[in-house]
Amino acid sequence: MPRAAAVAQDATATVTALFERFHAAPLPTVLDVTEQFDGVRLEHPRVPEEHLDEALAQLDPRVLHALETAIDRVRRFAEATRPADTAVTMADGARVANRWLPVSRVGLYVPGGLAVYPSSLVMNVVPAQAAGVASIALASPPQKAQGGRPHPTILAAAALLGIREVYAMGGAQAVAAFAWGLPGAERADGTTAPPLPAVDVVTGPGNVFVATAKRLVRGRVGIDSEAGTTEIAILADDTADPRFVAADLISQAEHDPNAASVLITDAPELIDAVRSALADLVPATRHAERVATALAGPQSGALLVRDLDHGVAVCDAYAAEHLEIHTRDAAAVAARIRNAGAVFVGPFSPVSLGDYCAGSNHVLPTAGTATYSSALNTTTFLKAVQYIDYDRDGLAAVAAEVRALSDAEDLPAHGDAVDIRFA
Ligand SMILES: NC(=O)c1ccc[n+]([C@@H]2O[C@H](COP(=O)([O-])OP(=O)(O)OC[C@H]3O[C@@H](n4cnc5c(N)ncnc54)[C@H](O)[C@@H]3O)[C@@H](O)[C@H]2O)c1
Numbered sequence: 001m002p003r004a005a006a007v008a009q010d011a012t013a014t015v016t017a018l019f020e021r022f023h024a025a026p027l028p029t030v031l032d033v034t035e036q037f038d039g040v041r042l043e044h045p046r047v048p049e050e051h052l053d054e055a056l057a058q059l060d061p062r063v064l065h066a067l068e069t070a071i072d073r074v075r076r077f078a079e080a081t082r083p084a085d086t087a088v089t090m091a092d093g094a095r096v097a098n099r100w101l102p103v104s105r106v107g108l109y110v111p112g113g114l115a116v117y118p119s120s121l122v123m124n125v126v127p128a129q130a131a132g133v134a135s136i137a138l139a140s141p142p143q144k145a146q147g148g149r150p151h152p153t154i155l156a157a158a159a160l161l162g163i164r165e166v167y168a169m170g171g172a173q174a175v176a177a178f179a180w181g182l183p184g185a186e187r188a189d190g191t192t193a194p195p196l197p198a199v200d201v202v203t204g205p206g207n208v209f210v211a212t213a214k215r216l217v218r219g220r221v222g223i224d225s226e227a228g229t230t231e232i233a234i235l236a237d238d239t240a241d242p243r244f245v246a247a248d249l250i251s252q253a254e255h256d257p258n259a260a261s262v263l264i265t266d267a268p269e270l271i272d273a274v275r276s277a278l279a280d281l282v283p284a285t286r287h288a289e290r291v292a293t294a295l296a297g298p299q300s301g302a303l304l305v306r307d308l309d310h311g312v313a314v315c316d317a318y319a320a321e322h323l324e325i326h327t328r329d330a331a332a333v334a335a336r337i338r339n340a341g342a343v344f345v346g347p348f349s350p351v352s353l354g355d356y357c358a359g360s361n362h363v364l365p366t367a368g369t370a371t372y373s374s375a376l377n378t379t380t381f382l383k384a385v386q387y388i389d390y391d392r393d394g395l396a397a398v399a400a401e402v403r404a405l406s407d408a409e410d411l412p413a414h415g416d417a418v419d420i421r422f423a
């Protein structure tokens with residue numbers, strides 16, 4: 001399946017130009033671009049903290065309960081998968097250790113263009129907290145209907161998780177502000193918005209502009225994966241329920257007109273049955289137009305494979321963000337997959353479950369980057385520092401080998417630095 005390459009190329013030109021403007025005038029650029037794309041003129045993107053508490057106080061109890069359930073599950077999984085520190089004794093007096101230390105400050109992006117994503121806030125914040133990050137800043141686009149604040153459920157979810165530093169900004173301008181920082185400003189009401197200090201790591205999902213901006217700031221800051229426009233692939237055989245398959249293809253097409261929904265099957269009759277289920281379900285869905293556009297795009301469709309072996313090979317080559325397996329012995333088929341952001345096993349593990357409440361993380365690599373990158377997890381916010389702790393005997397035991405290798409590299413001062421300790 002072709003991915004939306006032209007869209008990505010245009011975004012690179014747009015984001016590069018936006019970064020140049022940002023470097024010349026950071027705050028005016030953020031405010032101007034926000035007005036252009038989000039339709040609101042702000043004095044500064046920093047959200048006053050009292051708005052967070054107000055939003056939490058007014059949150060629908062049903063949504064509060066659902067957020068608490070999601071937070072609990074995502075936290076349990078994040079904490080369980082935080083890697084442990086290790087130490088290895090090589091010989092007497094020769095110890096090497098590995099410690100996982102959190103980065104100091106992170107900027108977490110929560111999308112908010114076509115939809116609002118409190119669930120993405122949970123998926124970003126909880127692993128950062130489980131990793132032990134001390135300073136967490138959040139950005140989400142301002143909503144015109146909310147007077148230029150991020151959506152109230154975003155503000156409430158931030159307050160629920162104890163996050164106080166929230167910015168009403170979206171797109172590539174938010175990523176730039178995190179990567180390079182932003183000055184403060186005086187507001188007309190006499191209050192002050194403090195400066196936004198640059199972060200060490202920027203994470204979070206977003207549209208093609210957000211994903212492109214993250215790719216372009218990598219090197220200055222760390223990023224998670226290029227978690228861009230949503231994709232679902234479904235590997236199915238003749239045992240699959242076409243209505244389940246159709247509903248799941250629609251569920252992810254609902255995110256974006258550029259979303260990809262791909263069926264891979266060795267059963268031609270399933271393709272017909274899914275097409276007919278889509279014809280029933282699409283017109284009735286809330287975002288029917290967006291879904292229909294995504295399903296009709298060149299990035300979506302059905303692929304007929306020879307057999308399941310061929311299907312597994314196609315899935316690995318495609319490296320979908322989400323891969324569902326609807327086959328006989330789904331667990332065994334899933335175990336053969338090498339490339340996918342996340343694998344959903346069997347008919348009762350739909351992507352929607354992982355989007356909200358499975359406990360796994362929904363910030364996942366897209367556009368084929370699942371061949372080498374991973375779901376957001378605690379290691380996104382951790383770095384491994386190695387500690388070398390040898391005593392005199394420990395060093396003496398390998399002094400000759402250090403000497404031999406330093407001579408072999410014609411870097412004799414390296415060997416001298418060891419030998420001088422025994423002269
Ligand atoms: N891969 C993942 O883990 C994951 C998870 C959740 C959502 N998503 C994806 O996130 C995306 C959310 O997209 P969204 O648009 O709803 O929200 P978004 O917050 O990602 O993007 C909105 C921002 O895009 C900017 N923008 C819009 N048009 C622009 C243009 N022409 N030029 C420059 N900037 C522009 C605006 O500044 C706006 O604030 C969807 O594509 C969805 O599929 C991915």
Ligand SMILES: N[C@H](CO)Cc1c[nH]c[nH+]1
Binds near residue numbers: 117119229230252355
């Ligand atoms: N499916 C999205 C990841 O591509 C995550 C999400 C959030 N809310 C609903 N879905």
Ligand SMILES: [Zn+2]
Binds near residue numbers: 252
């Ligand atoms: Zn989703």
